Amino acid sequence: MIMTVNGKAAEIPRDPRVSLLDFLREHLHLSGTKKGCDQGACGACTVLVDGERVLSCLSLAVQFEGRSVTTIEGLGAPGRLHPLQQAFVEHDGFQCGYCTPGQICSAIGMAEEIARGVPSHVTTDLGDEGIELSHDELRERMSGNLCRCGAYNGIVAAIAETFAAERLAEAAE
Amino acid sequence: MNPFTYARAIDTSDAVRQGRAAGVKYLGGGTNLVDLMRETIERPASLVDVTGLSREIEELPGGGLLIGAGVRNTALAENRLVRQRYPLLTRAVVSGASAQIRNMATVGGNVLQRTRCAYFYDGAGSHCNKRDPGSGCDAIDGFNRNHAILGASTSCAAVHPSDMCVALAALDAVVHLRGDGGEHQIALADLHRLPGDRPDIETMLEPGELITAIELPALSATSRSTYRKVRDRSSYAFALVSVAAVLEVEDGHVRDVRIALGGVAHKPWRAARAEAVLRGGPAAPLAFATAADAELAEARPLSGNAFKIELARRTMIAVLEELAGEIA
Numbered sequence: 160m161i162m163t164v165n166g167k168a169a170e171i172p173r174d175p176r177v178s179l180l181d182f183l184r185e186h187l188h189l190s191g192t193k194k195g196c197d198q199g200a201c202g203a204c205t206v207l208v209d210g211e212r213v214l215s216c217l218s219l220a221v222q223f224e225g226r227s228v229t230t231i232e233g234l235g236a237p238g239r240l241h242p243l244q245q246a247f248v249e250h251d252g253f254q255c256g257y258c259t260p261g262q263i264c265s266a267i268g269m270a271e272e273i274a275r276g277v278p279s280h281v282t283t284d285l286g287d288e289g290i291e292l293s294h295d296e297l298r299e300r301m302s303g304n305l306c307r308c309g310a311y312n313g314i315v316a317a318i319a320e321t322f323a324a325e326r327l328a329e330a331a332e
Numbered sequence: 333m334n335p336f337t338y339a340r341a342i343d344t345s346d347a348v349r350q351g352r353a354a355g356v357k358y359l360g361g362g363t364n365l366v367d368l369m370r371e372t373i374e375r376p377a378s379l380v381d382v383t384g385l386s387r388e389i390e391e392l393p394g395g396g397l398l399i400g401a402g403v404r405n406t407a408l409a410e411n412r413l414v415r416q417r418y419p420l421l422t423r424a425v426v427s428g429a430s431a432q433i434r435n436m437a438t439v440g441g442n443v444l445q446r447t448r449c450a451y452f453y454d455g456a457g458s459h460c461n462k463r464d465p466g467s468g469c470d471a472i473d474g475f476n477r478n479h480a481i482l483g484a485s486t487s488c489a490a491v492h493p494s495d496m497c498v499a500l501a502a503l504d505a506v507v508h509l510r511g512d513g514g515e516h517q518i519a520l521a522d523l524h525r526l527p528g529d530r531p532d533i534e535t536m537l538e539p540g541e542l543i544t545a546i547e548l549p550a551l552s553a554t555s556r557s558t559y560r561k562v563r564d565r566s567s568y569a570f571a572l573v574s575v576a577a578v579l580e581v582e583d584g585h586v587r588d589v590r591i592a593l594g595g596v597a598h599k600p601w602r603a604a605r606a607e608a609v610l611r612g613g614p615a616a617p618l619a620f621a622t623a624a625d626a627e628l629a630e631a632r633p634l635s636g637n638a639f640k641i642e643l644a645r646r647t648m649i650a651v652l653e654e655l656a657g658e659i660a
């Protein structure tokens with residue numbers, strides 16, 4: 160049984176008790192994905208599965224046969240940061256950094272949801288196809304990622320700037 | 333987590349066949365079950381993964397929808413037909429959990445999720461008749477701010493945590509089941525039980541029965557509907573009180589009304605008394621207040637949750653006024 164992690168094939172463990180989070184951290188030694196609460200309350204373990212953000216702590220690795228998982232290590236590295244990683248640095252989007260990999264994976268998943276027109280709790284018009292990433296939409300859609308340092312202002316600024324720039328680039332093409 | 337075996341069902345028949353064995357649990361998104369297994373509150377001998385099954389949303393003749401039990405919460409909320417025809421359902425789904433959890437959670441699993449009562453979760457230190465029948469209930473005289481005001485018993489005052497189910501109850505949704513005895517259907521409003529003296533038995537499901545789909549009857553084109561959730565923080569929190577309502581007004585009078593309450597009972601609470609007061613009468617603030625009072629006349633607060641009675645009253649009135657205002 161194989162899943163793909165950051166583009167590489169990985170053998171899924173036989174013991175079905177192994178969570179996707181423990182598989183990434185303890186088996187593959189990809190410790191960028193963080194274990195915060197281990198019960199689905201904090202979002203620190205957020206990864207992308209086939210482009211969708213999920214909580215790896217509440218996922219059993221065995222459920223992901225044939226799927227493609229992207230962690231923070233698959234997004235960027237020192238010297239070649241993902242634009243959102245760079246924006247987090249520039250906007251002080253963290254203090255201790257523990258929630259940061261989850262915040263970044265979550266925000267990338269969120270951008271895809273916005274592009275697809277997925278409504279949120281604060282979306283006024285459910286018929287709206289082109290949802291703008293307003294301050295309220297961004298904060299609501301990122302509410303599953305907690306930051307105990309309270310770096311939210313920097314996090315919001317980094318995400319807003321990055322995806323506004325992406326939209327401008329797309330519009331220019 | 334206790335050891336268990338894992339198998340993926342290839343289709344519904346395969347799932348139900350595997351589900352006959354003792355100690356089997358069906359696995360959806362895992363957002364509740366995996367957590368409960370880690371806490372050793374759930375100790376299945378084997379998991380049958382049903383996430384690959386029933387992932388379609390189909391249009392039914394007459395304007396209804398059939399939603400597969402394996403549809404993810406996000407896919408349900410974003411579906412064009414759901415947004416157009418049942419806006420309260422999209423509103424309810426997106427008010428629950430976080431985006432990550434909604435990407436994982438399935439419709440069937442959402443229906444069967446278990447209470448977040450802290451005493452139910454505290455396996456090492458608390459008495460709970462739901463977790464350990466006959467052991468007592470520490471919530472009744474404990475921290476019960478989040479607990480039930482309607483339909484509770486001396487055995488249990490836990491509340492059902494789902495937002496989606498509150499909307500489904502107001503929509504007269506029908507649950508499609510498949511078990512050893514074949515297929516059958518049950519109204520969502522009848523699926524969950526009140527606690528009585530057996531709070532450990534939460535639904536009318538027979539052992540091994542699998543939820544395969546949720547059927548939504550058509551709504552009248554002139555009705556309006558919404559879902560309002562009141563909680564301690566503005567996002568990512570369970571409801572203190574929530575209200576799902578469908579209102580149809582003709583010439584200033586209530587032609588049809590469906591109201592369900594969340595956060596107040598062991599099941600999604602269909603407000604039949606309030607509906608009876610309203611149906612055929614004026615769609616006016618005084619009637620809305622009278623209806624809310626009628627529904628809540630049977631409410632019985634615990635030491636820490638009397639505020640929920642007034643909160644439920646005001647939320648019901650506010651939602652009905654909002655819907656009547658849209659129509660007027």
